[in-house]
Amino acid sequence: CTHYLFIVVVAVNSTLLTINAGDYIFYTDWAWTSFTVFSISQTLMLCVGATYYLTFTGVPGTATYYGLIMTVYTWVAKGAWFALGYPYDFIVTPIWLPSAMLLDLAYWATKKNKHSLILFGGVLVGISLPLFNMVNLITVADPLETAFKYPRPTLPPYMTPIEPQVGKFYNSPVALGAGAGAVLAVTFTALGCKLNTW
Numbered sequence: 690c691t692h693y694l695f696i697v698v699v700a701v702n703s704t705l706l707t708i709n710a711g712d713y714i715f716y717t718d719w720a721w722t723s724f725t726v727f728s729i730s731q732t733l734m735l736c737v738g739a740t741y742y743l744t745f746t747g748v749p750g751t752a753t754y755y756g757l758i759m760t761v762y763t764w765v766a767k768g769a770w771f772a773l774g775y776p777y778d779f780i781v782t783p784i785w786l787p788s789a790m791l792l793d794l795a796y797w798a799t800k801k802n803k804h805s806l807i808l809f810g811g812v813l814v815g816i817s818l819p820l821f822n823m824v825n826l827i828t829v830a831d832p833l834e835t836a837f838k839y840p841r842p843t844l845p846p847y848m849t850p851i852e853p854q855v856g857k858f859y860n861s862p863v864a865l866g867a868g869a870g871a872v873l874a875v876t877f878t879a880l881g882c883k884l885n886t887w
Contacts (some may be wrong), residue, residue, distance in 0.1 A: 740881025756789030792873030
């Protein structure tokens with residue numbers, strides 16, 4: 690029971706660190722560049738925490754449990770955005786669950802082999818997370834239209850975006866996020882395993 694309580698604590702704290710990472714849409718001028726960078730930050734928090742507890746308990750399903758806590762806690766925290774007057778379809782919650790499930794699957798399918806978890810699980814999370822989050826992102830309201838309708842309360846009117854700028858990652862944010870994630874997530878996953886051997 691204590692082990693799972695610790696999972697809740699770490700998942701909640703990792704969510705606090707990534708709570709704004711789903712708000713690519715708030716960065717209207719650089720939405721796709723932000724998407725690429727934030728995909729890496731989300732992959733880091735999911736891989737390290739979920740892998741740590743997955744290998745700590747040795748129970749396939751722990752990573753999914755970890756991802757579920759992050760998701761639910763983010764739903765609650767994003768209530769602040771809604772309270773500020775932003776429309777519900779403008780609030781983006783990052784999708785961690787499918788990637789966490791793939792991490793569990795890699796661990797279970799290879800009979801709890803840590804090296805396979807690091808290699809296969811890490812690559813699967815790194816590739817899948819940007820893909821799922823882009824599907825999530827394209828279902829919300831148009832960023833530019835909403836930016837005019839609901840200007841960010843922390844910015845003066847003259848700083849409200851007039852025209853989206855094209856960032857260098859504009860052409861393929863999913864490919865860049867997934868490519869970088871597939872490589873980096875292996876290291877992140879290895880770190881999660883390493884935390885159990887200190």
